[in-house]
Amino acid sequence: MAAPPEKTEMVYVEHCKGINGLDKVVLREVRGCSAEVYLYGGQVTSWKNVHGEELLFVSSKANFKPPNAIRGGIPICFPQFSNLGPLEQHGFVRNRLWSIDNDPPPFATTSTNKAFVDLILKHSEEDFKIWPYRCEFRLRVTLGPGGDLMLTSRIRNMSADGKPFSFTFAYHTYFAVTDISEVRVEGLETLDYLDNLKNRERFTEQGDAIVFESEMDRIYLGTPTKIAILDHERKRTFVLRKDGLPDAVVWNPWDKKAKAMTDFGDEEYKHMLCVEAACIEKPITLKPGEEWRGRQEISTVPSSYFSGQLRPQGALLSG
Numbered sequence: 001m002a003a004p005p006e007k008t009e010m011v012y013v014e015h016c017k018g019i020n021g022l023d024k025v026v027l028r029e030v031r032g033c034s035a036e037v038y039l040y041g042g043q044v045t046s047w048k049n050v051h052g053e054e055l056l057f058v059s060s061k062a063n064f065k066p067p068n069a070i071r072g073g074i075p076i077c078f079p080q081f082s083n084l085g086p087l088e089q090h091g092f093v094r095n096r097l098w099s100i101d102n103d104p105p106p107f108a109t110t111s112t113n114k115a116f117v118d119l120i121l122k123h124s125e126e127d128f129k130i131w132p133y134r135c136e137f138r139l140r141v142t143l144g145p146g147g148d149l150m151l152t153s154r155i156r157n158m159s160a161d162g163k164p165f166s167f168t169f170a171y172h173t174y175f176a177v178t179d180i181s182e183v184r185v186e187g188l189e190t191l192d193y194l195d196n197l198k199n200r201e202r203f204t205e206q207g208d209a210i211v212f213e214s215e216m217d218r219i220y221l222g223t224p225t226k227i228a229i230l231d232h233e234r235k236r237t238f239v240l241r242k243d244g245l246p247d248a249v250v251w252n253p254w255d256k257k258a259k260a261m262t263d264f265g266d267e268e269y270k271h272m273l274c275v276e277a278a279c280i281e282k283p284i285t286l287k288p289g290e291e292w293r294g295r296q297e298i299s300t301v302p303s304s305y306f307s308g309q310l311r312p313q314g315a316l317l318s319g
């Protein structure tokens with residue numbers, strides 16, 4: 001009798017080389033969705049659904065070359081968002097080489113997810129010179145069986161000398177959209193925001209959703225835990241859920257700024273939108289031994305599913 005055909009084992013986590021020989025980790029799930037994480041920056045650079053469609057934007061001009069940050073995917077801004085402090089723009093972890101964390105401390109809740117990777121960035125002596133604190137940053141990236149992508153950061157003050165530190169933070173997520181002028185963001189209505197284009201002056205959002213007709217760079221404050229990004233043309237809605245991250249940045253550079261960025265195509269602003277789960281207005285302070293956690297989960301649903309529910313009184317506030 002012929003032997004039964006051998007079953008090929010599903011590889012949920014693959015360590016390999018990416019662009020310019022940089023180390024990357026590919027996460028895969030049974031139904032065909034996938035994600036990629038570069039050790040450089042601890043940065044997610046790809047997130048594909050079961051049809052193999054890319055859901056994150058990465059510029060065709062992105063430099064995958066240290067010390068440049070990678071333009072696209074999900075860069076992590078830490079310990080400083082933007083230029084809100086003495087460090088380089090968005091802090092330094094987005095252009096450091098992270099390591100695989102083979103022995104991460106357990107999470108309180110056990111999960112049955114198989115496609116995940118744990119990374120760690122220990123504060124080097126070199127970095128101590130620019131940021132004189134003892135810090136350990138652990139990042140878990142998980143691809144759920146349904147294709148949802150979860151990032152959990154655990155940041156700990158490792159100081160032995162009693163020195164606290166403060167930081168601001170953002171998951172600088174670049175969503176891929178079909179046509180920015182047909183995109184709306186729901187869940188931020190009626191909130192206050194700081195307008196980065198007007199010296200961070202404070203305004204209150206008046207529209208019943210955010211739409212895009214020109215450059216936008218805002219920090220929405222104290223937002224609900226769910227935000228939706230509706231890609232009208234593709235009838236796809238991204239749902240962003242966050243925990244420990246009260247603020248949300250919304251950014252599109254539009255044509256003029258796009259042209260000024262060397263690692264960004266002139267027309268690419270039409271096909272991306274950054275919505276960033278963040279903690280900016282009130283920095284986090286950690287005493288020695290304390291740990292902070294910040295989590296972002298992104299998923300997609302057909303737009304019709306959410307249609308009409310995304311109002312301040314609607315689904316977004318119900319959990």
Ligand SMILES: O=P(O)(O)OC[C@H]1O[C@H](O)[C@H](O)[C@@H](O)[C@@H]1O
Nearest residue numbers: 082089090196217218249251274
């Ligand atoms: O060019 P980068 O340093 O990556 O920053 C890109 C953008 O990041 C955030 O969204 C800020 O709010 C913007 O002001 C900034 O232009």
